[in-house]
Amino acid sequence: MASPLKSLVCDDGRYQEAFELFLQRSSEHQCMQDFIHTQLPDILASVGDGKPHLNVIGVGSGAGLIDLEMLSELHQKHPAATVENEVVEPSSQQLHNFKVLVGQKPELGFIKFNWNQMTAAQFEEHWKLKKMMKKADFIHMVQMLYYVKDPGATISFFQHLLSERGKLLIILVSGQSGWGKLWRTYRHQLCNTEISQCVTTADIKSYLESKGVSYQSYELPSQLDITECFTEGDQTGELLLDFLTEVLDFSKTASAELKAGVLDLLRHPDCSVESQGRVIFNNNLGVLVIDHQS
Ligand SMILES: C[S@@+](CC[C@H](N)C(=O)[O-])C[C@H]1O[C@@H](n2cnc3c(N)ncnc32)[C@H](O)[C@@H]1O
Numbered sequence: 001m002a003s004p005l006k007s008l009v010c011d012d013g014r015y016q017e018a019f020e021l022f023l024q025r026s027s028e029h030q031c032m033q034d035f036i037h038t039q040l041p042d043i044l045a046s047v048g049d050g051k052p053h054l055n056v057i058g059v060g061s062g063a064g065l066i067d068l069e070m071l072s073e074l075h076q077k078h079p080a081a082t083v084e085n086e087v088v089e090p091s092s093q094q095l096h097n098f099k100v101l102v103g104q105k106p107e108l109g110f111i112k113f114n115w116n117q118m119t120a121a122q123f124e125e126h127w128k129l130k131k132m133m134k135k136a137d138f139i140h141m142v143q144m145l146y147y148v149k150d151p152g153a154t155i156s157f158f159q160h161l162l163s164e165r166g167k168l169l170i171i172l173v174s175g176q177s178g179w180g181k182l183w184r185t186y187r188h189q190l191c192n193t194e195i196s197q198c199v200t201t202a203d204i205k206s207y208l209e210s211k212g213v214s215y216q217s218y219e220l221p222s223q224l225d226i227t228e229c230f231t232e233g234d235q236t237g238e239l240l241l242d243f244l245t246e247v248l249d250f251s252k253t254a255s256a257e258l259k260a261g262v263l264d265l266l267r268h269p270d271c272s273v274e275s276q277g278r279v280i281f282n283n284n285l286g287v288l289v290i291d292h293q294s
Helices: 012-025 028-038 038-047 065-077 092-103 108-110 118-129 151-159 179-191 203-209 235-245 257-266
Strands: 054-057 082-088 109-115 134-144 162-175 215-220 223-226 272-275 276-282 287-290
Touching: 012 028, 012 092, 012 223, 012 235, 028 038, 028 065, 028 082, 028 287, 038 065, 038 162, 054 065, 065 082, 065 092, 065 108, 065 134, 082 118, 082 257, 092 109, 092 276, 108 109, 118 151, 134 151, 151 162, 151 203, 162 203, 179 235, 179 257, 203 215, 235 257
Parallel strands: 054 082, 054 134, 082 109, 134 162
Antiparallel strands: 162 287, 215 287, 223 276, 272 276
16 A cells, blocks of 8 residues: 655755755765776776766766766777667656766866656656667666656666676665664665665566576675664754655654654664764675676
C-alpha cells in the first residue's frame, strides 16, 4: 500500500535544500571522489577502445560536481578523445547550477554538453521516439535510482545503450548501510513507490543476478552526522529527518509512533555509532559496474 505521507521529492526546493545539508554533514562526496581518483581510472581505461570520440550519459547529475570529476578522469585516460555528454536532470535549479559550473571551467572545451531537463523515463521515451542509434561509452547514475518507478527496467534500458566496450556505473547506498536497515524495517510506511524506491545496491545485485547480468562491485565507507535529528524542534534535524525518511515534513506529519520508531532505529547500533557526543549514521555506499551485454 502506498504511504499516505507526502514524498520529499514532491517539493524540489526542500529536496534540494535537504540534499545540500546532507552533503555538508556527510562524507558522501569525499568517498565518491576517493573512488573516482583511485578505482575509476582503471574502469575507464578500456572504454571506447581508442575511439577519437566518446559518448557519455549522466543520469540524475544534480549540480554536476561528481560528473565533472569523472569526466576529468575519462579525459586523463583518453586525452585525445572529444566527448559528447548528455546530462539528464529534471530539476531546473540543479541543471542551472551545473551549467554555471561548466561556464567556470574553460578547460572543459573538449566536451560538448547536451542539457536534458527531464527524468530518466522521459529521456528513454524521447530516445525511443527519435529512434536514436547512438551508443554510449560511459553511462553513470549516481544516487538517482531511488527516484525511478522501476529501477530494473531503467538499468536494462541504459545498459542496452552501451557501446561494445561501454560501462554503466551505478552508485547507491550499500545494503549494509544504516539506510538499508532503516528501509528493511520501515519501507512500507516511508516509501511511496509511485515516486521513490528504497533501493540499495543489495537489491540491485539480486536483480542483476536474477537476470544473469555480471557486475563488478565496490564498497565505499561513508558517514553522516545526524545528531540534530534527536533535538525536538531543531530545524536542521528536521530537514535531515526529511532526507533520511524521504518524507516531506516528517516530524510534523508522521504519527507519534512512527516518529518514535524511526528515531529509535536511527540511533540503534545497527544504523549508527555514538562518538564524542555525536550520532554518526552509517552512510556506506556501493558501486556497481556493468558492461555492455551482447
Ligand atoms: C541524490 S541527488 C544526486 C545528485 C548527484 N548525482 C550527486 O550524487 O551529487 C538525486 C538527483 O536525481 C535527480 N532526479 C530525481 N528524479 C529523477 C528521475 N526520475 N530521473 C533522473 N534524475 C532524477 C534529482 O533532481 C537529483 O538531482
